[in-house]
Amino acid sequence: MRISTAQYYETTAANYQSNYSKAIATSNEASSLTRINTAADDPIGAGRLLSLGQQSAALNQYGTNIDSTKSALSLQETTLTSIGNALQRAKELALAASNGTATDADRKAYASEMGQIQQQVMGLMNSKDSAGNYLFSGSKTDTAPYLQNSDGTFTYNGDQTSINLGIGDGMTVATNTTGWDAFQQAINTSRTQTTMTAPAVDDGRVVLSNGTIGTSSTYNAKFAGGQPYTVNFLSSTQLQITDALGNDVTAEASQNGVISNANGANQTVSFRGVDLKLNINLKSTDTNPDAVIAGHSFQLAATPDSFNASRSPGNTSTAVITGSSVTNQAAYTNAFPSGGAVLKFTSATAFDLYAAPITADSRPVSSGTVSGGNATAAGVTFALGGGAPASGDQFLIQNNDHQTQNVLDTLGHMVTALNTPIDGNPVAKQNFLGAMESGLGNIDSAVNQIGSAVTSIGARGQSLDNQSATNESLTQANATSQSSIRDSDPAEVMTRLTLQQTMLQAAQLAFSKISQLGLFNKI
Known part of the structure; x- marks a missing residue:
């Protein structure tokens, strides 16, 4: 096989250049101790470094x-x-x-x-x-x-x-x-209320508080289904409780409805999870306590839902909602939006009730017309005042079922009770104590x-x-993994660099010797 001088020179130069480039790369690696600077250095390693990064x-x-x-x-x-x-x-x-x-x-x-x-x-x-x-x-x-x-x-x-x-x-x-x-x-521990039904004019002899929830599980399981209850005082030492259907449920009251007729005694009557404070206030002229106490009667029920109504800022009329109340419990339970509602008027007398907020897809849950200054929708009657509504007027309605109560409202009720004079008025004092008990519970x-x-x-x-x-x-493990892929071993790099430099020197020496050989050297 014959190799021309030109071919030898080209081959030798190309090999030398390649080895020289490798030596330069190794020298840079030795300086930075970084093995991968570009994806070309190690495509697989570069991909792993990208993922780790x-x-x-x-x-x-x-x-x-x-x-x-x-x-x-x-x-x-x-x-x-x-x-x-x-x-x-x-x-x-x-x-x-x-x-x-x-x-x-x-x-x-x-x-x-x-x-x-x-x-x-x-x-x-x-x-x-x-x-x-x-x-x-x-x-x-x-x-x-x-x-x-x-x-x-x-x-x-x-x-x-x-x-x-x-x-x-x-x-x-x-x-x-x-x-x-x-x-x-x-x-809200104070979500029941009592209302005196007899006598027609309160004589102050019997004070029964609105009550507080003592046992929530019992209240939830039993109280709501039987309300409203009637609390009848049969004598100064015995009361009777009947449910909405007239069934006698006194046996579920504490001490089977037996009470004390001690004058002014602050006693507790517990019934279906509700604790009621009871005071008997006899007068000095009451020679027959049973006769004067018998016939007193109260209705006991959960506090009915209340409503907060606010005008939309864009309303053009001066109309306002002055009061709201449930007038059809079944319709209210079935139709009134639990998350709040919007009462929107389409004319001075026609209106629709929507679930809040109104969107492009909203459909009214109830519609009607104003009658006698009232708008009734989904079982709730809203009293209107301040003039006739205008088409497009909206009112945001938020219902309150009194199951919960934020503490700001609780403190407000307590402030009101504290500001109410009670000195010299035992009945007012007993009502005050009931209000404080409710506030403390909340x-x-x-x-x-x-x-x-x-x-x-x-x-x-x-x-x-x-x-x-x-x-x-994970961060430490990540850093270790990146270092193992990216960083060089100093000893290995220096050994490789020394070898490459030695190979370059040997190549230079061999080229110098071989380049001097030729036929003319033998003549």
Whole structure:
């Protein structure tokens, strides 16, 4: 086989250039100790590095989410704890006002402080974070969760939406606590009422409180099905309770309806989960207690649903809804939207009732015309005032079934009771004590609900800590994997570089020797 001189030179130069390029690459690798700088260096390894880099970026984002969520939850927990402390002070005031030595002046002072606590609690419920977002409005972070209505009650204006952030692969956690969960679901222990039906004019001898829910399970299972109940006093030592069908259910009352006729005694009658405070107030002229007490009668029932109606800002008329009440229980139960409704007028007299909010697909659940100044829809009669409605007028209707009660309303009721004079009036005092008992029960319920929210925050915090530890382990494993693929072994690189440099030197020497060989050297 013959090899021309030109061919030899070309082949040798090409091999030398290739080896020289490898030596330069190895030299760069020795300087940076990075094995893969471009995908061409190791296509498979570069692909794995890309995947690991994406995982690393996700883990970094998870870490940022965990830190921001911890900060948000910490602020929420601190705020809820402050609310709990304020409510504890409210309980102390209620108990102090209920003792036998407090005067009207004392109670008025307590009412003033109770009102300040109400405003403090409202301010805390409407707290914002450092970015100006409301803590307890759900996803409506630019809307104050609580506003006071014209009737003095308070309405929750947030929603029930949790804002979730990813903290790990396939794992999210709620960063917020909604006011609905923390405050609105507090069980209302005062959702029954008594109404005296006989005598026609209250003589003050028998005072029966509205009652508080003592045992929720018994109340839910038995009370509602038999209401309204009639409580008849047969004598000064015996009462009788009959249900809506006239069945005698006295056996389910404490002590089978036996009561004490001790004058002014504050005694408790328990019936189907409801605790009623009873006072017998005999007069000095009452020589026959049984005769004067017998014939007193009360109706006992769950507090009927109430309604809060507000005008739409776009209404062109001056019409307002002055009152609302259920006038057809069956229609109300079957048709009235549980999440609120919108009463929309199509003329001065015609109207439709929709489930709130109205959308393009909304259909009315009830329609009608105004009669006698009233609009009746879905079993509810709305009294109109302030002039005739105009076509397009809308009123937002929110119903309240009194199963729950936010603590702002509870504090408002207690302030009203504290400001009511009772000195020298035993009947008024007994009513006041009943109001304080109801308020204390609802404050306890609110504190329990807040405690549940704090517990939820704690559980989420524990999840964040656990996932943070997991993410840290994954981050370390990721870094190790990337290093094993990307980084070079210094000893191996230096050995390879030395070998390549030696090979280049040998190639140069061999080329120099061989290039001097030829036939003319033999002549």
